[in-house]
Amino acid sequence: MIRTLARAGAIAALLSPFPAAAAAKIECVRSGYSAADNALFDAFVAKGFDKGDTKAIIAPIAARAQACAAENNWPSGAIVQALFYQMASLAERSVIVAPQLSSADMAKFEAFYTKNHVRLRELLGPMIEAQMTGEQRTMPKANEIELGLLIIGGGLPADEKSATFVGKVIGTRLMAEISAEKFSQL
Numbered sequence: 001m002i003r004t005l006a007r008a009g010a011i012a013a014l015l016s017p018f019p020a021a022a023a024a025k026i027e028c029v030r031s032g033y034s035a036a037d038n039a040l041f042d043a044f045v046a047k048g049f050d051k052g053d054t055k056a057i058i059a060p061i062a063a064r065a066q067a068c069a070a071e072n073n074w075p076s077g078a079i080v081q082a083l084f085y086q087m088a089s090l091a092e093r094s095v096i097v098a099p100q101l102s103s104a105d106m107a108k109f110e111a112f113y114t115k116n117h118v119r120l121r122e123l124l125g126p127m128i129e130a131q132m133t134g135e136q137r138t139m140p141k142a143n144e145i146e147l148g149l150l151i152i153g154g155g156l157p158a159d160e161k162s163a164t165f166v167g168k169v170i171g172t173r174l175m176a177e178i179s180a181e182k183f184s185q186l
Contacts (some may be wrong), residue, residue, distance in 0.1 A: 026183045029082040032087065033060060040065055041090055048098065049091040049172075052168035061086045074186070081183035088176035095172060100165035105157060109166060112154030113173070120170055121177070123147050128174050 037060040044052035065082040068074065074082075099106060113120070123143045130137040139147070151166055152158050157167070 001048055008086040026085050026180055029065050029086045049094040077186050078183050081179045085176050085179040088172045095168045100161050101110035108155050116150055
């Protein structure tokens with residue numbers, strides 16, 4: 001999914017005629033979609049981001065990001081970050097819609113995420129940022145071990161299904177955060 005997004009973002013940036021200027025709020029890309037686009041997004045969320053049609057939802061998001069850029073005089077690089085930001089939002093929704101954790105464990109997860117946010121960003125951020133540019137990078141083994149120990153130490157279930165769910169939620173949140181930061185720096 002990230003590789004497809006990187007390609008689409010690069011194309012959107014190249015096609016954008018907008019000059020660099022003060023960036024308006026990235027949230028513009030979260031609204032303004034047609035009913036058909038919203039239905040497409042809902043179908044994507046229902047299937048899950050790893051099973052949904054990522055290519056189908058990129059076009060309306062890219063179009064909306066370009067419209068936001070025109071309305072707000074964004075620099076062309078902002079379009080790419082807005083695209084990633086909205087995709088991360090939809091991806092998180094698609095994970096959360098079918099939680100693999102009980103309500104009590106989701107509450108533990110939220111506390112875990114808040115408490116360990118900085119370290120999670122240090123462990124996973126470089127890999128996520130690399131993937132956003134189309135580079136395939138794996139997490140160093142030491143980081144994998146530390147992440148696993150953090151999850152177990154947070155009182156979260158350690159089975160593969162739960163760990164995968166936790167990883168997806170963390171990854172999508174960090175992708176949105178990284179995109180918003182990069183957007184704000186343009």
